[in-house]
Amino acid sequence: MADSFDSTDPYALAKRAAETIARLSGVPRHDIAVVLGSGWSQAADLIGEEVWQAPATDVEGFSAPALAGHVGTLRSIKITGTDVHVLVLGARTHYYEGKGVEPVVHGMRTAAAAGCSTVVLTNGCGGLDRSWKPGTAVLIRDQINFTGATPLRGANFVDVTDLYTPRLREIVQRVQPGTPEGVYMQFSGPSYETPAEVKMAGVMGATLVGMSTALEAIAAREAGMEILGLSLVTNLAAGISETPLSHEEVIEAGQEAAPRISRLLAESLLAIAKEKESSK
Numbered sequence: 103m104a105d106s107f108d109s110t111d112p113y114a115l116a117k118r119a120a121e122t123i124a125r126l127s128g129v130p131r132h133d134i135a136v137v138l139g140s141g142w143s144q145a146a147d148l149i150g151e152e153v154w155q156a157p158a159t160d161v162e163g164f165s166a167p168a169l170a171g172h173v174g175t176l177r178s179i180k181i182t183g184t185d186v187h188v189l190v191l192g193a194r195t196h197y198y199e200g201k202g203v204e205p206v207v208h209g210m211r212t213a214a215a216a217g218c219s220t221v222v223l224t225n226g227c228g229g230l231d232r233s234w235k236p237g238t239a240v241l242i243r244d245q246i247n248f249t250g251a252t253p254l255r256g257a258n259f260v261d262v263t264d265l266y267t268p269r270l271r272e273i274v275q276r277v278q279p280g281t282p283e284g285v286y287m288q289f290s291g292p293s294y295e296t297p298a299e300v301k302m303a304g305v306m307g308a309t310l311v312g313m314s315t316a317l318e319a320i321a322a323r324e325a326g327m328e329i330l331g332l333s334l335v336t337n338l339a340a341g342i343s344e345t346p347l348s349h350e351e352v353i354e355a356g357q358e359a360a361p362r363i364s365r366l367l368a369e370s371l372l373a374i375a376k377e378k379e380s381s382k
């Protein structure tokens with residue numbers, strides 16, 4: 103793809119990406135965007151009927167990961183029994199890849215340009231609450247952007263008071279009553295936190311720590327979308343548990359939780375879709 107963020111208006115690039123998705127998928131407008139983070143990828147199979155899929159690199163502005171790894175897949179899925187079309191972003195560009203903030207939020211701007219009024223952001227992260235065993239799904243109630251970066255340019259005073267839409271959290275609470283809620287703090291990574299940093303995060307009011315989501319949420323709100331955030335706690339944050347963090351632990355917790363959280367996400371999407379249809 104010849105396009106690069108150096109020479110291009112990121113909003114214009116997103117608009118062209120959305121036009122490409124509409125042309126390739128044959129779906130003129132999408133309604134809900136879903137970003138599948140660590141542990142959540144199986145959910146794509148439960149959402150509905152797949153209309154289209156392609157490697158993200160077929161669409162303007164979506165780059166391959168910095169390091170070797172699989173390219174993310176873009177999917178268009180029609181939620182069963184509804185006329186609601188979901189744009190599934192199967193991988194994200196992380197801030198720690200060092201490409202700057204615009205590639206990180208390109209999916210959000212593309213989703214908005216594709217017609218989406220709602221985005222569901224999922225991730226895998228560390229938890230500060232000991233009662234959240236690895237494998238626990240937590241609703242994001244609020245966030246702390248601790249990256250020092252922002253996707254906004256200039257004097258653009260976006261209101262983020264209710265960044266994670268209360269009504270969408272209520273829908274998930276009806277699907278799975280008693281779902282815990284937390285405050286997500288995005289670190290730049292790619293190292294995990296030190297125990298001292300986790301302690302700091304707790305003092306600041308965070309209960310979840312990770313390396314994604316917060317910058318995307320800001321860009322999503324700027325683009326006018328309402329946001330649902332779902333975190334999979336794959337590990338207790340450093341220093342909260344007695345044992346050091348291991349990547350294997352993270353992968354294992356994700357695999358164990360996958361069927362359960364995939365159902366939670368699919369059922370929540372169906373409930374959101376039905377609400378959308380009844381308010382049309």
Ligand code: 8IG
Binds near residue numbers: 226229313336
């Ligand atoms: I999965 O404990 C996962 N991602 N920053 N800290 C941070 N990111 C994470 C963690 C964690 N676990």
